[in-house]
Amino acid sequence: MTTTVIDTMLDEEWGLSPAVALRPEPFGAMAYHFGNRKLTFLKKPELVSVVRSLNQCTTVRAALMQAGIPEAQWHAYIAALHSLAATDMIRASEGNKQ
């Protein structure tokens, strides 16, 4: 089941929600959503790179590659991205919704 989710997201285009700002911190970054006022902490600098890459890449796969994440770790990053999506920190681009 998890594999299906991973596969779907990998080929989708995602980006930071327009209402979200990222603030660099010594451990990674803090994300704040001005709309729902939720705060989230990105605890790894690598995750911050992935999230920042999302806006420049047409797929999540490309973003992971651009951030230099080894393929063996992708599932962990995909899980992290899903939890960010749950609070609307990142969202799928309109083009994904057919």
Place this chain on the structure above:
Amino acid sequence: MSIGITTPLVRPTGGSLVDQFEFGLDAPICLTWELTYACNLACVHCLSSSGKRDPRELTTEQCEAVIDELQRMQVFYVNIGGGEPTIRPDFWHLLQYAVDHQVGVKFSTNGIRIDKEKAAFLASTPYVDVQISLDGATADVNDYVRGPGSYATAIRALENLKEAGFKDAKISVVVTRQNVGQLDEFKRIADEHGATLRLTRLRPSGRGADVWDELHPLPEQQRTIYNWLIANGENVLTGDSFFHLAPFGESLPGLNLCGAGRVVCLIDPVGDVYACPFAIHETFLAGNVLSEGGFKEVWQESALFTELRSPQTSGACTKCSFFDACRGGCMAAKFFTGLPLDGPDPECVQGYGEAALAGERSRPQPSQDHSRSALPKRAQPVMVQIGMRPDISSPPVSACAASPLAGFQP
């Protein structure tokens, strides 16, 4: 057997957020900004001993400059309070100015200025959150601590907000010995007004020091609060203020750590920066926003905040098996009850606080007081008359008096 609790000496890579927060952040997460010491009320437990406006209060331009700096530092929201912040004539301007500069605002008010017109304005402004203070679910319990008529004022404000379509106002309650039995009632009032309940801990700060002994929840009431918080979970906000209760069992939602100077701080009406909203005392004064380096330099480089972010010694508490749950509790609660900062919290649920309170301690003198003078003040001079005892008819004799007749009264 020694329990292997160690606090890391340098910032770890990865690890828990608590470990990260102990070493501080580049900018605060939770910044409280008290805009004025002026207040129409005179609550007995006021954290900032508010009442009279301070003539050195930051001007509109100075406040705007602070907001500009917060925007540059990406402080995404501030908690504005006082005193009663809406009393400032430029309050609504500053609110708009902050929101326009990507600094969201949550402000605390007793509701005095939340009429229908202002409620409509607030409902139409995004990124603004309103928190109405209420310390009793009934007028008698509330007005005893907040003053006559204050219950009616708060409820009227909540009604105006609801009527105007303002979504999700907050009702902020300081939990006391007298209102701890009303938690369900508070929740009902919140639900009726489409609001969210927020409970916070009574601190012995400001005028709170004078009434803490009478009002702070009793040991068995601490358990009531804990059970109630666990049962209501994420539906009730706490500002992470009850982490001293964590040793009862499972951790409460939020940060179970003193955030003073690490993730939290306070800017007071004259621009002084303190480690936390409950620590307005010169001991916890880190600097002033008007200094050359501004707020950023105070936050990032002040000696006090650097010290608070360095590994702390928690004394006897580190031997307690619950140390990881509460990390010694609230710094301000210890300081203002005269307990050592490296010892237990006065309301330690393992009972170490009561023992510490029973021992020798001296409570610190307040370093500021803006109470209106009609109020009783702890710092006020004691009225004594110095004079001679009426039964003495001549001056007392010095031990060095050489006269052989010294002290002789025929």
